[in-house]
Amino acid sequence: MSEADDPDCWICGKATNWQRYEVPQGALCLGCGRRRHYHPAPCPVCRVRRPLAFLDDQLVVCAGCAGVASPFACRECGSEEHLYGRHRCARCFLRERLSALLTDPTTGEVNSRLQPVFDTLIESERPQTTIWWLRKKPGVGAVLLGQMARGEVPITHDTFRGLPQDLAHGYLRHLLAAVGVLEPFDPYIERMGPWLDGFLDTVPERHRELLRRFGRWHVMKQMRHSASVGRLSRGTADAARHRVRIASKVLAYFDGLGVTAQTATQANLDHYVHSRGRLCGEHGFIRWLRTTGVNPRIRLPTQPQRPDPAVTVGEDHRWELIDQLLHDPSIKPYTRIAGLFTLLFAQRMADIVAMKTSQISHADGLLHVTFNNTAIAMPPPLDNLIAGHLTERGMSLHASRDTGWLFPGGSPGRHIATENIRKQLVAIGLKPYEGRKATLFQLAADIPAPVLGDLIGISHKNAADWARLAARDWRSYIADRSLSQSPRQT
Ligand SMILES: [Zn+2]
Ligand SMILES: [Zn+2]
Ligand SMILES: [Zn+2]
Known part of the structure; x- marks a missing residue:
């Protein structure tokens, strides 16, 4: 229903219709407006990522820098982020949906026990995802949550024990435990x-x-x-x-x-x-x-002392793997990062998957990671890989601001499973445990034991063991091994 006096879009020049956006320098057609809105970019003046659609002295800038009210802002909260429909943001929409779902009819307010669920979900990094979870025809998880809010079903682990152990129920149960509504469970x-x-x-x-x-x-x-x-x-x-x-x-x-x-x-x-x-x-x-006194008279011979750690991954092979992880885009970025943390910093898989985003910091233009208690500057291109992962992680499905896991898992409040990453690494020929030993060996040769302990978080005693081992020449060590073990070339 375009009318003769509809202005032309100042970006594409086509005639606009009643759905246009009004900006000070003219009008934006729906298509151009949406494109600008959906794809915020760093503003050339203030550097903040916002929709850029406002002319200021030949520059296209954000509404703030142009000194105008943004036509992209949510009419309820003023945010330009997470648009959902034309005039409202997803977060405001989510707040409405969540309030409806979690309201206890006896009080007319959000069920007090489920308030932490409300607070967590409203803070979702991707409110759109949560809205989907609460969609018009909600899945079993959301339905059950509503029943709990209305007092139709007790909010207990027992409720879940009586229900199918499937993904949908598991998701809700993990969520309730992650926000402290239910006791932690494993x-x-x-x-x-x-x-x-x-x-x-x-x-x-x-x-x-x-x-x-x-x-x-x-x-x-x-x-x-x-x-x-x-x-x-x-x-x-x-x-x-x-x-x-x-x-x-x-x-x-x-x-x-x-x-x-x-x-x-x-x-x-x-x-x-x-x-x-x-x-x-x-x-x-x-x-x-x-x-326990059942039989105090019997005992087994004590377990033999752990033998010297044996290194089975040669230095060349280790660097080949590092090179592949640094540069192979066909491997998932989080797997590349985890593999590199093992191969460069001798980190255990169990520790890597449990890392927090708070262990990453920026200083002097460099990206640092704190594995133990010292921030280590990440070498390029690993720094970019991590920075990219952090950006991507902000978009990840279940990442919620409070958990802070560097590698969020598929269930709310939990980090990724060790097996997930281990499997992918094994698929490219890296056994994390073996890789870590090779790295410890090499690091111990280069770095004094006490420093190494502080850097990568192994005990000083352990670091000293590795240093002692590494002090023997690498070549003679390999030679020792090939003599004492199989003729297989390492
Ligand atoms: Zn246009
Ligand atoms: Zn700006
Ligand atoms: Zn809003």
Whole structure:
């Protein structure tokens, strides 16, 4: 419904219609206006990223620098960001949706227990994503959240335990735990209970009670401890189940000798050790039998001293991998960064995935990363890679401002899983554990042990061990290895 006196767009020159934007120098057609609005750019005057559509002395600048009211601003809050529709921003729209969903009809206000959910979601870096989650026909997660807000369903872990363990429910449950509405929980620990019950059904009745105690009070307690320091991974969860299975094997072996966990003698245990050849996970159980007084008379030979760390990744290979991670755009940026943190700074995968954005800083035009307690300037092009990742991360789906994870995971409030990155690195031929050892070896050769400890956060004792190892010439070390081990060339 264009009319004869509609002005022409000052950018593209085409006739505008009633949907035009009015700016001081004329009019903007809907298309040009949207393009400017959706694609903010650094303003040539103030350098702030904003929609640039205002002429000021031949320069196209932001509304602020042109000294005019922005036609792109949300009519409710004045923000030019996160547009959603023509006149309102996504955040204002989200606030309305969230209030409607979370209102407790008995008070007419947001359900007080769910206030942290409201506060967190309203702060989403990408409010559009959350709006989608709360869309007109919401998914099961949003529906359940509404039921909780209205008091139709209790806000407890038990509610979730009675529901399907799928992604949608998992997302909401993680969100509630991440913002403190529910107690923290860990899916690995959560699954361990039912696994243990199922496993106990398969063992002889007479072993059940002891194995239940060992599993519940010892193994799961250790899992909780690992979780509390952020080290519970699929690997440790697998190891936990393995320890229960091994404990059951020991008991079965004792059965064969006609003794029980309570009556077994050291000779019986030695018999077991002899039959197994190599011990794998028994120490925890036997120690537990002793410390809990079930059987204070038996003990296993102490585990052998850890041998000198063996380096299996040669220096050339390490630099090839570094080169590939620095330059190969077909690898995901976060994987490249994580791989480089291992190969350049000897960081553990478990520590890398748990890094916070607060560990990144800028000073003197350089990007720094603090792994332990000293900020280290990142060499180019790793600095650009990290800077790019930070920008990209701002756009990431579930990143929410409060978590601050450098590598946010798929579930709210959680960082990315170690396996996620490890798998991708292994796919390009980098085993993170081996790579890290090679890096430690090289760093220890170059940097005095106490300094190394401060830089990359290993204990001084550990750093000294590596330095001692590295002090031997690299070549002779490799030669030693090829002599003492296989003829395989490293
Ligand atoms: Zn136009
Ligand atoms: Zn400006
Ligand atoms: Zn707004």
